[in-house]
Amino acid sequence: MRPDIKICGLKTPETVERALKRGATHIGFNFFQKSPRYVEPDIAGRLAEPARGKAKIVAVVVDPSNDDLDEIVAILRPDMLQLHGSESPERVLTIKAMYGIPVIKALSVRTTDDLKRVEAYIGIADRFLFDAKPPKGSELPGGNGVSFDWGLLTWLDGNVDYMLSGGLNKANVGQALAMTKAPGVDTASGVESAPGVKSLDMIDEFFDAVEQACMPETTTGSVN
Numbered sequence: 001m002r003p004d005i006k007i008c009g010l011k012t013p014e015t016v017e018r019a020l021k022r023g024a025t026h027i028g029f030n031f032f033q034k035s036p037r038y039v040e041p042d043i044a045g046r047l048a049e050p051a052r053g054k055a056k057i058v059a060v061v062v063d064p065s066n067d068d069l070d071e072i073v074a075i076l077r078p079d080m081l082q083l084h085g086s087e088s089p090e091r092v093l094t095i096k097a098m099y100g101i102p103v104i105k106a107l108s109v110r111t112t113d114d115l116k117r118v119e120a121y122i123g124i125a126d127r128f129l130f131d132a133k134p135p136k137g138s139e140l141p142g143g144n145g146v147s148f149d150w151g152l153l154t155w156l157d158g159n160v161d162y163m164l165s166g167g168l169n170k171a172n173v174g175q176a177l178a179m180t181k182a183p184g185v186d187t188a189s190g191v192e193s194a195p196g197v198k199s200l201d202m203i204d205e206f207f208d209a210v211e212q213a214c215m216p217e218t219t220t221g222s223v224n
């Protein structure tokens with residue numbers, strides 16, 4: 001079965017259209033101002049219109065203030081909020097109570113201890129997104145195009161619903177899926193020709209690679 005696919009940091013109608021055409025289950029709009037993928041809420045609102053009812057519209061935020069969330073939620077009307085900062089379980093609960101919108105909690109992973117942080121959010125976050133830790137000096141908590149050791153996910157409780165993220169691209173997403181059987185995959189820079197510039201061809205190639213990875217193995221040998 002094909003995993004969920006989230007294309008994150010869309011900024012143009014053409015790339016939204018291509019992601020939808022290829023069957024993206026989630027499309028992400030980025031509201032972290034230092035990101036090359038940042039979009040103003042009103043622009044994101046317009047970009048998201050064709051996706052309503054077709055893919056989940058995800059607002060990506062980092063330790064947002066209530067005022068920022070009020071504006072984003074009012075204008076974008078997202079299906080999900082992706083909290084990509086150091087939001088505590090209590091803060092996630094508060095945000096969910098404020099808006100009644102499901103939350104994806106992003107956690108950065110380098111060691112098994114990082115994965116253990118999941119436990120505090122079980123029953124609170126609706127889904128997790130496991131991303132790599134940002135490289136030293138990066139101003140971005142996500143979208144850095146770096147991967148973590150996917151083998152760590154074998155330690156995860158099988159009931160935890162998550163998206164695998166961090167440095168995924170057409171060249172490695174097949175291996176990532178083979179190793180992890182992740183229920184969802186997410187990419188931002190893996191489908192970009194330059195920081196913040198999505199490529200229609202690279203979006204196609206990413207979907208092709210996921211589909212290829214999910215094809216049932218063909219049997220060899222002759223049947224008598």
Ligand SMILES: O=C(O)c1ccccc1NCC(=O)[C@H](O)[C@H](O)COP(=O)(O)O
Pocket residue numbers: 008009028030032035036037060061062084131140141142143144145146165166167168186187188189190
């Ligand atoms: O993409 C960003 O610039 C970004 C900035 C701040 C917080 C989150 C951000 N991205 C969130 C995502 O879900 C990305 O898809 C995820 O971090 C993976 O990015 P990449 O390694 O570039 O595929």
